[in-house]
Amino acid sequence: MMFRLQKRKKKKDQQLKDSLTSTNQEDKLSSRILLNEQVLRDSFKNCSDIVFRPIFVNGEANILLIYFDGLCDTKTLDEALLKPMMFEGIAQERGKTQAIGQIIKEKVIADTPIKTVTKMSDLVNGILKANIGILVEGEEKALLVDLKDFEKRAIEEPQIETTIRGPRDGFTENLRTNTTLLRRRIRSTRLKFEAFTVGELTQTDVLIAYVEGIAPQSLLEEVRTRIGRIQIDAVLGSLFIEEFIEDVPFSPVPQIQNTERPDIVSSSLLEGKVAIMVDNTPFTLIVPFTFWSGLQAAEDYYERFIYTTFIRWIRYILFGVSLFLPSLYVALTTYHPKLIPSPLLISIAAARENVPFPAIVEATIMEFMFESLREAGLRLPKPIGPAVSIVGALVIGQAAVQAGIVSTPMVIVVATTGIASFAVPRYNLGTAFRMIRFVFLGLAGIFGLYGIVIGFIGLTIHLVNLRSFGVPFFSPVAPQIPKNLKDVFIRAPRWNFNLRPVFFAGEDKKRIPQKQKPGPSRGEKKP
Structure with a gap:
């Protein structure tokens, strides 16, 4: 049995x-x-x-x-x-x-x-x-x-892209929360989210967001093609996608914008751009990306255009200072001292009398120390990070001057350069040009002002020839589009933005009807 x-x-x-x-x-x-x-x-x-x-x-x-x-x-x-x-x-x-x-x-x-x-x-x-x-x-x-219920971070203000007058909400690691933040701002059936799954092991959800009729079809097809051809085992953040879809991967300059702010994404979608949203990360990618977009801050669109234009020009000047000031100092003190006014030259020569290194070595040492303090401040815990960075800069700078390793003018130049570099709104763009600053420093130490001019010409040629999803990186300045210059060197009044940018907009090019300049009504009686 x-x-x-x-x-x-x-x-x-x-x-x-x-x-x-x-x-x-x-x-x-x-x-x-x-x-x-x-x-x-x-x-x-x-x-x-x-x-x-x-x-x-x-x-x-x-x-x-x-x-x-x-x-x-x-x-x-x-x-x-x-x-x-x-x-x-x-x-x-x-x-x-x-x-x-x-x-x-x-x-x-x-x-x-x-x-x-x-x-x-x-x-x-x-x-x-x-x-x-x-x-x-x-x-x-x-x-x-669908009964998902896992732990997720609450909606908070982005710590990197802060504003004084703008909204305080930011993206989180939950993809559905992020799409909700966009829906609250663009309440239209024309706002579309197309879903992709990328990553053999992670099966990460990726969305492309756009406004139908505003985003050009050629741009949408290009984004779909580039995302569709990605073959990777894991996608743990938006950078995994970014490195597969950028136009020139070996360029030091970023060609894709990333942001944590829903208002920036919403305004970009209304211009005709496309957003790429990745699950498990608060950073959303925006394409195409131009050089002038990288110098525009969210605060520019929450203050009156007169204030914004003034602040924007200060930002451009500080950007130039952060890129060229150390190399100009090295070139002038080493090769072209006659271009410096005599009283200032005497003061610089007296300060450098006991310094054993040439200006190029002195500048490289100080720049390296400044970047080290910046990196250390980012990696340290938040309560002690800023304090260590400030105290470290003061102690090291003062000790280096007293020891005769560096001169006082060089400390002033490097400190001014570091402060000016913080004026760049986009962290990745600022990092790229901090790297390029070392290249200019080397050219200035070897060739003087001629080296700076050669470097500037080479950088300009690279930026002009660079493209982001078919859009010239230096547009609308090169190629020049006069209608789109209203939001480059100045920030025109809101009622003057009648048309969307030429390279971004699709069929729906009209943004604001004309003749909306504010003023007293015609029938108003004078006192």
């Missing part, structure tokens, strides 16, 4: 194994829960956070729930699915249909997004994306219930 039972059990196990192999080959869900459960257990082997929860409802149905612990809202699951089936049953609906899965989809979880799948791979991918899988005995399909 025992031998017969063992033989039957072996035969049953072999049949189950054969059915399991056949099911895996076809990648279709079986009508038997036991087969599907075995496939899922093999797929999620050694995953201690996976939960298999069987449910038996009044002998009517055998149901299996599969989800990851900590990723799903189990409280809503119990209230919306389990309790209604446990206490009310499902027999009253069986007269209309025999599909229990359809009853669950239409009656039990009416307010929750549900997707029906027939393939095992789709079920596994859905569970990995924090959905709850529901299998029913006798049905060759499964339900994916």
